[in-house]
Structure formats: structure tokens, C-alpha cells
Amino acid sequence: MKILLVEDHPELAKSIAGYLAQEHYICEVAGTFDGAREKLALFTYDCVVLDIMLPDGNGLNLLKLLRKEGVESSVIIISAHNALDFKLAGLSEGADDYLTKPFPLPELHARIKAIMRRRSPHKNNLVTFQDISADLESMECRLNGKLLNLTRKETNLLLYFINNKGRMLTRQAIAAHLWGDYTDNLDSVDFVYQHVKNLRKKITDAGGKDYISTVYGFGYKLNAPD
Amino acid sequence: MKLNYRYTGAYAVITFFVLSLGFAIVYAALSRSVTQATLGKLEHLNEVVAAQLCSGRNYAGHPSRANVLVVPVGPREAVPPGPVAQVRTEWNPALQAEAATVRLTTYPVVGGRRYRVASHAAVVEPRDVYLTGLVLVFAWTFVFLLALVVILSEVLSWRILQPFNATLRGIQRFQLGQPGAISFPPSRTTEFNVLNEFLTRMTARAQSDYQGLQEFSENASHELQTPIASIKAKIELLMDSVLDEAQLRTLTTMHDELERLAKINQALTLLAKLEHFEPGPGALADLSQLVPATEAAFADLAEMKGLATALHVAPGVRVPLDGALAQLLLNNLLSNAIRHNQAGGEIRIALTPVALRLENTGHAPTAPVAELFGRFKKGNAALDSIGIGLAIVKRISELYGHRISYSYADGWHRIEVVFAPAAE
Numbered sequence: 001m002k003i004l005l006v007e008d009h010p011e012l013a014k015s016i017a018g019y020l021a022q023e024h025y026i027c028e029v030a031g032t033f034d035g036a037r038e039k040l041a042l043f044t045y046d047c048v049v050l051d052i053m054l055p056d057g058n059g060l061n062l063l064k065l066l067r068k069e070g071v072e073s074s075v076i077i078i079s080a081h082n083a084l085d086f087k088l089a090g091l092s093e094g095a096d097d098y099l100t101k102p103f104p105l106p107e108l109h110a111r112i113k114a115i116m117r118r119r120s121p122h123k124n125n126l127v128t129f130q131d132i133s134a135d136l137e138s139m140e141c142r143l144n145g146k147l148l149n150l151t152r153k154e155t156n157l158l159l160y161f162i163n164n165k166g167r168m169l170t171r172q173a174i175a176a177h178l179w180g181d182y183t184d185n186l187d188s189v190d191f192v193y194q195h196v197k198n199l200r201k202k203i204t205d206a207g208g209k210d211y212i213s214t215v216y217g218f219g220y221k222l223n224a225p226d
Numbered sequence: 227m228k229l230n231y232r233y234t235g236a237y238a239v240i241t242f243f244v245l246s247l248g249f250a251i252v253y254a255a256l257s258r259s260v261t262q263a264t265l266g267k268l269e270h271l272n273e274v275v276a277a278q279l280c281s282g283r284n285y286a287g288h289p290s291r292a293n294v295l296v297v298p299v300g301p302r303e304a305v306p307p308g309p310v311a312q313v314r315t316e317w318n319p320a321l322q323a324e325a326a327t328v329r330l331t332t333y334p335v336v337g338g339r340r341y342r343v344a345s346h347a348a349v350v351e352p353r354d355v356y357l358t359g360l361v362l363v364f365a366w367t368f369v370f371l372l373a374l375v376v377i378l379s380e381v382l383s384w385r386i387l388q389p390f391n392a393t394l395r396g397i398q399r400f401q402l403g404q405p406g407a408i409s410f411p412p413s414r415t416t417e418f419n420v421l422n423e424f425l426t427r428m429t430a431r432a433q434s435d436y437q438g439l440q441e442f443s444e445n446a447s448h449e450l451q452t453p454i455a456s457i458k459a460k461i462e463l464l465m466d467s468v469l470d471e472a473q474l475r476t477l478t479t480m481h482d483e484l485e486r487l488a489k490i491n492q493a494l495t496l497l498a499k500l501e502h503f504e505p506g507p508g509a510l511a512d513l514s515q516l517v518p519a520t521e522a523a524f525a526d527l528a529e530m531k532g533l534a535t536a537l538h539v540a541p542g543v544r545v546p547l548d549g550a551l552a553q554l555l556l557n558n559l560l561s562n563a564i565r566h567n568q569a570g571g572e573i574r575i576a577l578t579p580v581a582l583r584l585e586n587t588g589h590a591p592t593a594p595v596a597e598l599f600g601r602f603k604k605g606n607a608a609l610d611s612i613g614i615g616l617a618i619v620k621r622i623s624e625l626y627g628h629r630i631s632y633s634y635a636d637g638w639h640r641i642e643v644v645f646a647p648a649a650e
Contacts, residue, residue, distance in 0.1 A: 009452045015459035080451035102455030194530045218478040
């Protein structure tokens with residue numbers, strides 16, 4: 001999967017590109033409007049991760065240009081504008097998704113995966129991890145073929161874990177994924193604890209192994225067995 | 227006190243003094259001229275008597291002598307150089323009353339002999355006759371003048387002060403964040419034009435300063451988000467490497483602080499944005515649909531905290547609000563109600579066509595209730611919130627003219643948003 005990252009802040013671009021490379025994406029970086037345009041003219045990308053404020057132009061214009069030229073790539077906007085700006089001013093028009101800076105890197109990964117799945121809905125609807133499988137169409141999770149009785153939030157949480165297996169997930173990142181923007185509900189991290197606890201209990205009650213480990217004071221990790 | 231009332235008051239006082247003075251002058255002049263006229267008559271009478279003495283005939287018993295006493299002056303008697311005039315009150319036998327009397331004494335020399343001719347006459351005193359009339363005349367003049375002044379000042383001030391009142395209204399309506407400059411209608415009065423010119427200049431400068439400040443704070447917040455995002459990403463990457471517990475702990479603290487910083491920054495940017503947000507016309511939010519949806523979105527949080535939620539929603543409640551802002555408002559209210567609740571508490575949400583009321587149990591606020599709408603004001607210092615949610619809620623309500631109030635009584639926090647009537 002090929003991704004073009006358009007971000008003018010070099011260090012942030014380096015971090016995101018490094019992270020995406022670890023997730024086995026092929027990631028190229030453009031730091032300017034013109035650079036991005038050139039790359040888009042020469043190559044095709046599955047997904048463009050686009051910053052709005054670029055030194056030599058506005059990312060939104062690039063998005064308009066892409067759509068006008070009929071480029072099929074999915075676009076995720078990453079911007080310092082908050083979610084409300086997007087909704088009020090229709091900034092995200094033509095984009096597949098948007099993320100407000102700062103965002104947890106696993107969240108970007110989850111969004112890219114979701115978009116890719118939407119682009120090819122019939123392919124690969126099943127996500128599996130060890131003996132757990134999740135059907136993204138029906139949102140049903142099974143353990144060794146046996147249906148797990150999970151709530152919607154718990155299913156979301158499990159998918160987030162599977163998508164980011166082997167990675168440390170901070171409580172804030174999980175909270176942001178489950179409840180989205182808007183709330184400055186900082187004690188939602190307590191709710192994360194509850195959800196994770198319930199999820200672990202449901203899996204172990206169904207006879208599954210507890211793959212999730214707690215990193216004290218920080219977050220959780222779905223351990224991929226070697 | 228209104229300007230024209232002050233003018234009228236001052237004018238009334240001045241008129242009163244002037245009229246009183248005029249009254250005193252008229253009164254004094256009148257009483258003086260009465261005495262003078264009587265004296266003139268007596269002078270004439272004394273001359274007539276002197277002429278009678280000259281003729282040598284006996285005029286005793288003549289009507290001219292009724293009020294005249296003629297006595298020859300003794301040789302040793304001192305004689306004043308001229309006629310002597312006196313005015314005093316004395317008993318008048320003809321009137322059978324005390325009356326003001328004018329006496330004139332002359333000393334004519336007739337046939338080598340000097341006589342004393344003393345005549346007297348009662349004068350009509352102004353105090354007896356004219357005083358009441360005079361007072362009435364002046365009093366009525368005063369009353370009419372005052373009435374005229376009051377009416378005229380009302381009419382004139384309405385006409386003359388019209389541009390000034392327009393300016394006042396303009397300033398009252400003026401808001402720093404409004405688009406476009408303030409404008410005043412031109413006036414024929416120089417002072418008002420000078421004032422208007424000054425106000426136009428001042429407000430234009432204040433507006434441009436304000437706008438600059440707004441832009442600066444917004445840009446600054448935006449510019450801050452990218453470095454924060456960069457540091458956060460680096461920390462996240464670092465955490466996936468092999469670290470000992472102490473290092474992980476330090477990183478966690480850094481990460482949490484950064485998260486908080488980003489949240490505050492975002493909230494401030496949002497507030498700055500709302501500060502000069504222009505509500506679009508005709509935006510209506512269907513609260514009857516949004517309120518239950520929001521409640522459902524927060525249901526799992528409420529459930530985990532063991533909160534019982536009671537929801538009463540009237541159907542078809544649509545109020546002037548942007549959809550995204552309505553969602554933000556409801557999110558903030560509901561997350562507040564959950565966060566500041568106690569375990570096993572309650573939440574009551576009631577939506578009627580006129581108001582949205584949200585009540586929740588919780589500890590008494592530690593800060594005065596009125597301050598909770600301010601920025602960084604927390605009702606409970608123990609909670610790790612940034613305390614800006616209610617400020618945002620208030621600003622959104624204000625944008626659309628909804629009135630929001632907060633109260634606490636008997637363990638219940640109550641927030642009520644009374645909707646502004648939809649502008650048709």
C-alpha cells in the first residue's frame with residue numbers, strides 16, 4: 001500500500017513516515033505544495049495524508065486539484081484546525097477523513113485501514129488475530145468460531161487492538177478512538193480501563209487467552225506471540 | 227437625569243429669580259410713585275393755602291383747609307431750610323383705622339410773617355391693594371413660562387439631540403467583533419459631528435486591534451499544534467522501544483502533560499473561533515433528535531459510573547443553532563453532568579419547546595456558581611479537567627441569544643438553557 005504524506009514540519013513528517021513504515025506501508029513524504037503535486041503527477045498513491053497549511057499553498061487547494069483531475073487516491077486531512085472548523089466551514093469537503101493535530105499515531109493507522117476497507121468492501125472483511133476473528137461487515141467477533149457477546153464499543157476496542165497489535169496504546173489514544181473529539185473528558189481514561197477490563201473478561205470467560213497486557217500508568221498492548 | 231430636564235430645571239430656577247427680582251422692583255416702584263404722587267398733590271395744596279394767606283381773606287371752614295393746619299411761626303422757633311415730607315402710619319379718624327399718611331410741612335412767608343403750613347393725606351398702600359394682584363400676575367407668568375419651557379425643551383431637544391441619540395444607540399449596539407465599521411448619520415451640529423468622527427476613529431482602531439489580537443491568538447494556537455503533534459509522535463515512537471520502568475514513567479508523564487496542553491490549546495482556539503463566529507441565518511437544530519442521540523452516545527459512560535439517567539424529550543423541538551455547535555453544546559453539558567457526578571448518582575434531562583434543562587447530582591461546587599462560566603474555573607479543584615467546557619457552552623448559547631443559567635441546590639446541579647424565540 002502506497003501512501004503520500006504531505007507535511008511541512010520535517011520532524012513530524014519523519015515520525016509519521018517512520019511509524020507508517022513500521023506498519024508495512026510504503027510512505028513517501030512531500031514537504032511542499034509543489035513537491036506534492038509533482039509526486040502525484042508522477043505516481044499513484046492509495047492514500048494521501050494531507051496537511052492543510054503548507055509553506056507554498058493550501059492543502060485544500062491540492063485536494064480540489066486532485067478531485068478535478070480525477071485522482072482516485074483517498075485523502076485524510078491532518079490539520080491543526082479542530083473538528084468544529086471542519087464541520088462549520090466544510091473544510092473536509094472531498095476528503096475521506098480528517099484528523100486534528102495532535103493525534104495518536106495508531107489512530108492515523110486505524111483511519112487509513114478503515115478507508116482502505118471502504119474502498120474495497122468485498123475484499124478482506126475478516127480481521128483475525130490468533131484464535132480471534134472479527135467480521136467487519138456484521139461487526140461480530142468470534143473466538144475459535146464461537147460468537148463473543150461484545151458491545152459496540154468493545155468491538156471497536158478489539159479491532160483497534162488488533163489493528164495495532166504489538167504496539168503500546170495509550171489510554172488517551174484509546175479514549176480518542178472510542179469517543180472521538182469534542183469532549184475534554186480527561187477522566188474518560190477511567191472508562192477506558194473499564195472497557196478494557198470487560199473486554200479481557202469476556203475473552204477469557206469464553207476460554208480465550210488474555211493477550212492484552214497492561215503497561216502500568218500508561219496504557220495497554222495486544223501482545224503478538226512470537 | 228436627561229439633558230433637557232437639567233436644562234429645564236436650571237431655566238426654571240433662573241426664571242424664578244428673575245421674576246422675583248422683577249416683582250420686587252415693580253412693588254418698590256409702585257409704592258414709591260404712589261407716595262410721590264400724593265406728595266405732589268400736597269405741595270400743590272400748600273401752595274394754594276399760601277396763596278390764600280396772601281389774599282388776606284379768611285378761608286377757615288373752606289374745604290381746602292380740612293387736612294391743613296396753618297400756624298404762624300414764633301420768632302424763636304427754628305425753621306428748616308426747605309419743606310419737610312414724612313410718611314408714617316397713624317390713626318386716621320376719617321377711616322377709623324391705622325393708615326399710611328403722608329405729611330408735608332412748608333414754611334411760606336406771607337406779608338413778612340412766616341407760617342407753618344402742615345398738610346396730610348392718607349395714601350393707599352400698595353401692600354393693601356396691589357400685592358395680591360402682583361403676586362398672582364407673577365405667579366401665573368412663572369407657571370406659563372415654565373410650562374412653555376418644558377414643552378419646548380422636549381420638542382427642541384428631540385429635534386436637536388436626535389443625532390446625538392442616534393450616536394448613543396450606535397455605540398450601545400457596537401460590538402468589537404462585529405464586521406464592518408460603525409456608522410453615524412451626519413448632523414448639522416458641529417459638536418456632534420466632531421464626536422461622531424472621534425467615535426468612528428476610535429472604534430475602527432479598537433476593531434483593528436481586536437481583530438489583530440484574535441488572528442494572532444488563533445494563528446499562535448494553530449502554530450503550536452504542529453510542534454505538539456511532533457513531540458507526541460516522537461514520544462509514542464520512543465515508547466515502543468525497549469525502556470526500563472523509570473524511563474517509561476517519565477515518558478508517560480510527559481505524554482499526559484502534552485495531551486493536556488494540546489486540549490487546552492484546542493479549547494482556546496475553539497473559543498477564539500466562537501468569539502467572532504457569525505451565526506448563519508435560519509440554522510435550526512432538531513434537539514428532539516439530537517438530545518436522545520447524545521444521551522445514547524454517553525450511555526456507556528453513565529452506565530460505568532452507575533448513573534441513572536431520566537430523559538424527557540418533547541417532540542419536534544427545533545431551535546436556532548448550528549448543528550455542529552448544538553452537538554458540541556450537548557456533548558459538553560452531558561460530559562460535565564457525568565464527570566461531576568458521584569458514583570450511583572442521577573442525571574435528569576428535560577427538553578421542552580422553551581428550554582433544555584439538565585440536572586445532575588454531585589458535590590457542592592467549591593467556587594461561586596456565577597464564576598463557573600468563566601475560563602479555567604472549576605467547580606471542583608480535585609478533578610483533572612481543564613474547566614473550559616462551560617465557557618464554550620455559554621458562548622454558543624450567547625451566539626444565538628439563548629439564555630443559560632446555572633444553579634446548585636440540595637445536592638443537584640442544574641443547568642438551564644432557555645431558548646430564544648426563532649426569528650421568523
